[in-house]
Amino acid sequence: MSLSLDQLPPDRIFVGGQxxxxxxAEIESRFSADNSMNRIIKGASNQDGLDAIxxxxxxxxxxxxxxxxxxxxxxxxxxxxxxxxxxxxxxxFIQSRDTGKTLTETRALAQSAAGTFRYxxxxxxxxxxxxxxxxxxxxxxxxxxxxxxxxxxxxxxSPIASDAQKIAPALAAGNAVLLKPASWSPLVALELARIMDxxxxxxxLFSVLPGSGGTIGNLLVDHPDIDKVSFTGGTATGRHIAxxxxxxxxxxxxxxxxxxxxxxxEDCDPDLAIAGILFGIFSSSGQxxxxxxxxxxxxxxxxxxxxxxxxxxxxxVVGHPFSARTQVAPLVHPDHRRSVEEWVATARKExxxxxxxxxxxxxxxxREGAYYNPTIIAGLANDSETCRQEIFxxxxxxxxxxxxxEVVALANDNAYGLACGIWSRDFQKSWRVGRAIRAGTVxxxxxxxxxxxxxxxxxxxxxxxxxxxxxxxxxxxxxxxxYQDMSGAxxxxxxxxxxxxxxxxxxx
Ligand code: NAD
Numbered sequence: 031m032s033l034s035l036d037q038l039p040p041d042r043i044f045v046g047g048q049x050x051x052x053x054x055a056e057i058e059s060r061f062s063a064d065n066s067m068n069r070i071i072k073g074a075s076n077q078d079g080l081d082a083i084x085x086x087x088x089x090x091x092x093x094x095x096x097x098x099x100x101x102x103x104x105x106x107x108x109x110x111x112x113x114x115x116x117x118x119x120x121x122x123f124i125q126s127r128d129t130g131k132t133l134t135e136t137r138a139l140a141q142s143a144a145g146t147f148r149y150x151x152x153x154x155x156x157x158x159x160x161x162x163x164x165x166x167x168x169x170x171x172x173x174x175x176x177x178x179x180x181x182x183x184x185x186x187x188s189p190i191a192s193d194a195q196k197i198a199p200a201l202a203a204g205n206a207v208l209l210k211p212a213s214w215s216p217l218v219a220l221e222l223a224r225i226m227d228x229x230x231x232x233x234x235l236f237s238v239l240p241g242s243g244g245t246i247g248n249l250l251v252d253h254p255d256i257d258k259v260s261f262t263g264g265t266a267t268g269r270h271i272a273x274x275x276x277x278x279x280x281x282x283x284x285x286x287x288x289x290x291x292x293x294x295x296e297d298c299d300p301d302l303a304i305a306g307i308l309f310g311i312f313s314s315s316g317q318x319x320x321x322x323x324x325x326x327x328x329x330x331x332x333x334x335x336x337x338x339x340x341x342x343x344x345x346x347v348v349g350h351p352f353s354a355r356t357q358v359a360p361l362v363h364p365d366h367r368r369s370v371e372e373w374v375a376t377a378r379k380e381x382x383x384x385x386x387x388x389x390x391x392x393x394x395x396x397r398e399g400a401y402y403n404p405t406i407i408a409g410l411a412n413d414s415e416t417c418r419q420e421i422f423x424x425x426x427x428x429x430x431x432x433x434x435x436e437v438v439a440l441a442n443d444n445a446y447g448l449a450c451g452i453w454s455r456d457f458q459k460s461w462r463v464g465r466a467i468r469a470g471t472v473x474x475x476x477x478x479x480x481x482x483x484x485x486x487x488x489x490x491x492x493x494x495x496x497x498x499x500x501x502x503x504x505x506x507x508x509x510x511x512x513y514q515d516m517s518g519a520x521x522x523x524x525x526x527x528x529x530x531x532x533x534x535x536x537x538x
Contacts, residue, residue, distance in 0.1 A: 046085030047233030062130035082237035086206035089234030111147035143194035154202035176204035178257035216240035283495035288448030370423030447489030
């Protein structure tokens, strides 16, 4: 890797189109593979936030942006996409340093972000407005207009991809965007600002405000000039934001947590199922909203299948994020590893038997990093705390089931509703079960596959609204109905009785 720490963004934040030193509290970005310092960034102060909001409001209302034709906006999004695509290695390096993720994964996330901007360039250029069916001699249009200023609040687990998923459709729709990244991962958002600035984003239309949720997050949610909050993060934070947004009657979209079930039927292809389950829970070290963290295996298959799964899990390579062999990299932060360790202790107290993992790796080379071994726990009840709550780490609970009705009930007996995996060769059964599961996304004989064209979001405590797809741009717009009279005739209701018809000259 030829990139060095010099490539990390400097201690500047991007406010109203200008780079400045933040006036807020210091934010430490550390490399969780060895706890070394990446950068200390002065975060955004309240005043930085207010300046960004003011600049965004002006830039969004500027006729140069407001009246820009969709194909011209598409050109800007395309330039941003090319800017990202031309900086994949640099973005991957910064994001791996910021989050501890493997370079293999951060490269893929950077490519996905470039694809997201490219996709919304084409959505922007090809979105039609509807001419609806009239009930009189007029034309009726259903039109879409930008909301104004959209605040994008994102988590640390896949920052460049979740940032792009919010920024691209909001800009395509003609809004201004203020991005507040998570405190553990401010750097890649600043790199994105550099790329967007170089691509020619109009001054003020985009700002990056690193800072805590309690200061900058609350400012954005409460401010009267913010017209929508697009949030991805934990359910507790999402609920808090929705409560405050209700006071302003402001639309929010909430992409929240999950405790997703994977269901293995006895007629599955076991090799396919084992590979998919390992990827579904242990890639990204389990720090994924859609992680398949509850595994239900049909009882007839259970003993042999779980033995094979445990054996395969022990062979996963836990290692440095920059090694091409690594499958399981460190967690994002030592504090987060502590939380995962506490969850495993809870599982043990609840009667769980740790079949593998349940500890930090022994390898002395990994001692300084926030590593945790992939962990499988058996013997827990589906209604235990461990199986109810999101752990957001490499921890899988396995449980047996007897039949289809029982497993659908178990899978649905959870407050979350984000994703589900079904492993079966019987496509009619997978279809039935897939339809019966309460989840925003269901995968059959695969897991964690995405397309930017396909809507994504959760039910229940996993959130409100959908991102991605053509409707992702519409979610950043308000609808307007416009009736255009074509007859030139006054409305008959307003006609004076004919015997009192006014003189055309005097009106009396
Ligand atoms: P978090 O809720 O702690 O923080 C997310 C963002 O919200 C951060 O930028 C944070 O600073 C900000 N925030 C915190 N308090 C706030 C407040 N009062 N007002 C406004 N903003 C505030 O989540 P996290 O720990 O960063 O991320 C992990 C969570 O994100 C997990 O629960 C995971 O499931 C979820 N997630 C969901 C999806 C999805 O698409 N459904 C995707 C990725 C992550």
